[in-house]
Amino acid sequence: MVHSLKVKGIVISLGLLLPGFWVMGQQKKENIYHKGWTDLNKNGKEDIYENPNEPVAKRVQNLLSQMNLTEKACQLTTLYGYHAVLKDPLPTPEWKHEIWSNGIANIDEQLTGWRNDMEYALPYSKHAEEINEIQKFFIEDTRLGIPVDFTNEGIAGLKAAKATSFPREIGQGCTFDKPLIHAIGVVEGKEARALGFTNVYAPEMDVATDARWGRVESCYSSSPYLNGQLGDAMVEGMQLQGIASTLKHFAVYSIPIGGRDGGVRTHPMVAPREMREIYLEPFREVFETAHPMGVMASYNDYDGVPVIASKWFMDTLLRKTYGFNGYVVSDSRAVEYVWEKHHVAPDYEDAIRQCLEAGLNVRTDFTKATDYIDPLIDAVRKGKIPMSVINKRVAEVLSVKFRLGLFDHPYVKDPAAANSIVHDKTSQELSLRAAEESIVLLKNESLPGQENKLLPLNPSDIKTVAVIGPNADEIKSMRSGYGPADFDVVTTYQGIKNALPGARVLYAEGIQHVDPHFPESDVENFPLTDEEKNSIDSAVNIAKQSDVVVMVLGDNNKTVGESHSRVSLDLPGHQTELLQAVAATGKPVVLVLINGRPLSINWAAQHIPAIVEAWYPGETTGTAIADVLFGKYNPGGKLAQPVPKSAGQEILTFPYDPGDEGSGRARVTGFLYPFGYGLSYTTFKYSDLKITPSDPKAGKDITVSFSVTNTGNVKGDAVPQLYTHQETSDVITYVKKLRGFERITLNPGETKNVTFTITPRDLSIYDKEMKFREEPGTYIAEIGSSSEDIELQQKFEVK
Incomplete structure (x- = not known):
């Protein structure tokens, strides 16, 4: 032409x-x-x-x-x-x-x-x-x-x-x-x-x-x-x-x-x-x-x-x-x-x-x-x-x-x-806010004989702290090829030093992210090399000198990212052995994960009193983590992906069909941590669930409202989540579907009203003929702090 x-x-x-x-x-x-x-x-x-x-x-x-x-x-x-x-x-x-x-x-x-x-x-x-x-x-x-x-x-x-x-x-x-x-x-x-x-x-x-x-x-x-x-x-x-x-x-x-x-x-x-x-x-x-x-x-x-x-x-x-x-x-x-x-x-x-x-x-x-x-x-x-x-x-x-x-x-x-x-003060402040909000508190228990939970740590009680792990002072892995180049990173070690100017802050890598046999070591156990043993011994030595140990483990650019799939979801390399060796000292241990995928940290979930999931927080990594560890910021993040107990369960995800989570003999069942899960330094109460109209009609919006109260002693963020479930349907439907969420900040004793809207699309499915339509029938609305921690629920019928 x-x-x-x-x-x-x-x-x-x-x-x-x-x-x-x-x-x-x-x-x-x-x-x-x-x-x-x-x-x-x-x-x-x-x-x-x-x-x-x-x-x-x-x-x-x-x-x-x-x-x-x-x-x-x-x-x-x-x-x-x-x-x-x-x-x-x-x-x-x-x-x-x-x-x-x-x-x-x-x-x-x-x-x-x-x-x-x-x-x-x-x-x-x-x-x-x-x-x-x-x-x-x-x-x-x-x-x-x-x-x-x-x-x-x-x-x-x-x-x-x-x-x-x-x-x-x-x-x-x-x-x-x-x-x-x-x-x-x-x-x-x-x-x-x-x-x-x-x-x-x-x-x-x-x-x-x-x-x-x-x-x-x-x-x-x-x-x-x-x-x-x-x-x-x-x-x-x-x-x-x-x-x-x-x-x-x-x-x-x-x-x-x-x-x-x-x-x-x-x-x-x-x-x-x-x-x-x-x-x-x-x-x-x-x-x-x-x-x-x-x-x-x-x-x-x-x-x-x-x-x-x-x-x-x-x-x-x-x-x-x-x-x-x-x-x-x-x-x-x-x-x-x-x-x-x-x-x-x-x-x-x-x-x-x-x-x-x-x-x-x-x-x-x-x-x-x-x-x-x-x-x-x-x-x-x-x-x-x-x-x-x-x-x-x-x-x-x-x-x-x-x-x-x-x-x-x-x-x-x-x-x-x-x-x-570019990178002005307001943007830097937003980066820190995002890093803090992304952190999920997975576990927080008290030490034997103590009433208070381990976190947040009291800076005045700490004279010496050990910061140990391959991600404790790592910079390279904090940068993604799909994000900014050459930006300054506050590492966890640096962040803790900044937060504790009067304390002695010790550091040891302890072990590298992966062992010399990786990725074959994901499917076969290889013994520690002499160099690895010596490195772990050095880490144990500074742990013994400390009042508390912060272990910073997880991924690097060899274990996660584009073209870096794995057949195991355990901590890569010999990181678990490092964690076990340090925990054996009897010192209080906080595990901080810096990683790019859910990790099946089964041993840690059983034996470590406090676990913080930080993912890859960006330029303010160490500042955000220190703010959480020492109580300057109360973590409120929730898992947007569930954590399985083993790669052998995969694909185990949310939402899931009835029975997908597993049951029966000779099976590892359920999640290590479910979707929407995350702890806080405070507590919340949910109340006054109302669904309007009381007789919803197909094709019309439905309003779900309730109240959330901070019943603890510190300011914190709650993330109420709305899930729906259809009791009987034309085809098998997911056990729970997320249909609303909101992050709210509450002072001690404060109550806020939350309202979600369920649209006809939210209740629609692809039927046997693959037509997308809202089905009349009985539904359940659930309000939870996670997909498994349901605080309020109520049935409603769409006619």
Whole structure:
């Protein structure tokens, strides 16, 4: 298909334009900027696509009509940043001869500080100026001046040098705090915009149901309801700052067979009804409520069909059912895998065809852009891919760029302002609040012969404290490749030293995270080496000198994260042996876990009096943990994923069907710690449950209200949780479904009223014919402090 454009009396065949070709008679660069519009195509007049007052759809079509095939193809691929694919941090004269002289859809992870590019990443104002310089090339030095969408990661804070670091999503989920997650989204969006990034690949909406899987650390929860509610908050906070939020990974990505995270995460073992109710539900909720402008297509299959090449997933479900109207970006190399690994395409061109026809917009991979653009153009010229498909996919990309305002305001307006925006005092305070709220108190008992529980520790009683463990003074594992680079971390050891300026604080690593035989040691016991024995002996020695011991154990980058699945959920390496040796001294021991997945700490649960689950708290790790240990902050976090007793129980998750938790002979049954569980330094009473109306009708909302009172002596956070259960249903339904939660702060003696709304959707199921409908019948509403600690309950009947 050949387009033409009349410029100053000359008809140019756009289909024949070569990369870098300049239209005769174009204006000088300095003359393209006008009051209220920019002459992007340098033709001396205001085209429709250059007019900010024209509707987006009209602007898109006008621009599309002026684009040649190469320019369109360039809007369908990603260019990875400096030291990944780009060889230059900033534009060079050679760029006019590169394929991106025709434009590009987006540039990902440019100058983030992660790839030996720190000299370009700081100060913040310099980064913003550099992004402007790159954008200036695309505005001024390409034929049509189509701006770039600068994309980036943002699972635990924006992936940028010394940006504000937040807890990983596994910890954020445990806050059960929507306003907090919204505030985190605001900070990420604000920092992204200040630095020049316009699209952040977050949040991750995958549902974490198998703790063996390596990426559970970057999932909010096993509950689709909690996932969806927190996802709404995050997306809304981010996009309020004028950037796009791109959800990932769509779809059914987090449940590879056996939890094995590698290759293409293939063969998710999940039935169609469960897929909709669990793994797709958070995406549906966020698409329909928060309207993210982006989504990342995963590279796994479902029932033998790669998701990225499935018209049902990418169009029927995503666009026609969920109403998504942004652009779809592939996970890295997902298009190539359709051919290379899934083997459902005879060649690369056909893989491209399948993905584009299904609904993919932008391909990403850590290879040259021409590796995709050239075969794409060849496929079109051979008639394999209709131009109508290309036009539709390009139009969807351009629409997002127009909605982001990139055509009218392509530059960071005030680069210098970035220095006062990124990682400002307010953001640092929010980081600490998030870290504190994410911490879950798993156990807190008194020592033999003592009345008070071990925690909180009284600083005045402590002259010497030992801080022991591979995570006690660890920094590297606190940083995620999907979050900020090179940020300062307060370790647990440092945090305790800061909290106890008059005490003697001793430190020993005790043991490394993993032994020399890991990961084989997950399935076979290997004896301690002499070096490991000596290291444990040194730790025991300082424990004996101390009034109390804080053990800091858990994961590192070798044991959890992308492509780091495990077959065991025990503490990795010989960490349990270290814990047992220190506990044998008789000294009071507090176990602090810094980890990225639920760990089956069975021995510790039986023998250690106090256990604190901190996950990966971010830059304020040690400060937040010390605040909890010494009572400056009363922990109120709740488990967003249950903790199984053994990997052999997997998949053991919440919500679950009747009988899934296990029963009968020769079985390890139940959870070590259930969903929604978490202790406090105070106590709460629940009362006055009311359900209105008393005779609810199908299709109408139901209100559930009750009171919560702090009956203890200290201020604390309660997280009341609403669960529903259907007594009899058309198909088997989950024992309990989370349908409401709220984190509230109460002073001693204070009472607050809490109200939840149950919607008809909350009571709907996919029936035997896979129709989603609300069934009349008897239901039970339960109010609990966890999924197993039910304080109030009442039946109601929907007619």
